[in-house]
């Protein structure tokens with residue numbers, strides 16, 4: 001029991017220390033270089049199944065600071081972005097708050113992310129190959145905390161950023177940060193970013209392991225991990241308090257692969273670590289992929305930039321030895 005207490009304490013500390021890194025998507029601890037959204041006329045086999053992405057932002061109810069949602073390299077051209085022919089892609093980015101902003105997507109199914117975004121649009125901008133938005137940050141805001149949607153079960157207000165490829169066939173690579181400043185990345189204390197479906201670029205470095213941290217709530221008895229356009233690039237490995245590295249089936253070029261894993265009672269109310277491990281023998285450059293995870297009801301599980309309860313670590317089950325009493 002002592003070791004379990006010690007373990008819980010370490011997890012709690014990890015959880016606290018991660019808070020300071022939780023305002024970026026991708027987060028530093030995810031080891032993912034960029035998010036990606038392609039134009040609506042793209043071939044999905046380039047790695048984006050639906051040409052849109054939705055991120056949610058938790059802001060504590062007692063936050064007094066202005067909120068800015070900052071996007072790095074929102075333009076499609078110049079550095080970082082994925083070119084096909086010429087850069088001719090337009091991508092809409094819109095921030096939502098108000099009633100329905102989050103709860104309109106409950107129960108959290110993937111299909112609800114595909115319909116017109118609910119809530120109140122607070123700001124929007126369409127980006128193209130204008131070099132003004134290349135290799136630099138663009139800030140949406142300021143927003144007041146109460147412009148988000150109050151979600152009682154989180155004890156927070158929630159904002160939403162919807163990124164939609166309107167036209168063209170190039171890939172927009174970008175990063176997002178929730179800040180209290182329009183000019184720099186400065187964290188909102190206690191904030192966190194989460195999503196239900198992630199479209200992103202894997203690192204080109206075969207030694208870099210990417211991570212996604214879905215949260216397993218108290219009702220999860222199994223999860224279905226869906227991955228798209230993995231291009232048979234290495235392994236997807238599942239770590240949890242009870243899983244030491246179970247392998248997930250992986251997708252090839254432009255198709256989905258789905259793998260179901262049972263979840264034990266001990267794993268509920270913890271996060272899972274989905275490790276994205278590149279092939280060392282057959283290095284694949286510019287690999288864009290999409291991942292989402294559903295529970296046994298088909299509801300999508302949130303991935304938090306800062307894993308709830310800390311980064312999960314496999315804990316071997318202790319073998320209880322029966323102690324025989326000596327008989328003299």
Ligand SMILES: [Ca+2]
Nearest residue numbers: 084085086088
């Ligand atoms: Ca193009």
Ligand SMILES: [Ca+2]
Nearest residue numbers: 073074075173
């Ligand atoms: Ca870009």
Ligand SMILES: [Ca+2]
Nearest residue numbers: 047229287288
């Ligand atoms: Ca791919």
